[in-house]
Amino acid sequence: MIELKGEKVVLRALEPEDLDFLYLLENDTRFWEVSGTQQPYSRHVLKQYLENAHRDIYEVKQMRMAIIGPDGDLIGLIDLFDFDPKNLRVGLGLVVRAEEDRNKGFGAEAIELIVAFAFKSLNVRQVYAHILEDNLASMRLFEKSGFIRTATKKDWIRWQGEFRDQHLYQKINPSCT
Template structure:
């Protein structure tokens, strides 16, 4: 775990930094199409405003050494899935490979279980994103299965690897 990683609330002044970091095809290739590419400051502003109004999405800025380096969050589920949440995250490319994502997701898992009284967290990862799979595995997520050709991204069908961690 990276010792200088913290999660904090999003702030208006984060918008230009989010836009700068998120405007990267390598990030877009590993997230849902709604994320968008190119990713502009207007996209970041709309995202910021949406988060302020959402009661089902909880998003945190990932910060290391005082610098915003990405985002992570939860999509809270409802009805019979009300004790579960989907985990999502991305990190700006300059911060890859430094243990930051692993630390951030570890913090997010602890927060989710403690503050939201959740029992299960899950994440879907595109078949070619082995780095994200390693991040999840390092913080205790277990691969539950593979949904074959479940994702249509960049004109091709891909498998989605589904990971989950349970509060024990």
């Protein structure tokens, strides 16, 4: 399985021992708005997910990796999703769970590593991300990582009875034609 190493973080495949972290993250209602989650996940369901997380991105069209911080602890997850080998594109999602692990360059380096992997190993032309209108920190992070806001989907996400805009950010691989 792939392991991507940077100066601050390592991206690695999910392991069975990640169950507790995954359980806390997936059941943290602060993230439900962006993940589309509408009900809690059981440990049993997440254990089954981990047992199948090794499946090939060409088969399941997604890949989730653990973000390991400098102290060796799991601090977040980074996902490639909706992999489309015909149109050479893939979506990117990122979450760093704890506030104390944010704004330290971990997310930026994780994005850099996974985008380089997507461009080189998956040979995609573009990587894209969906970011809610009020998530200014994510917008700054993705812009700093070379993504450009190319569209706004008006009233795209309904959360707690209100509609919110969602921005589309894209990064194009200049060497892919």
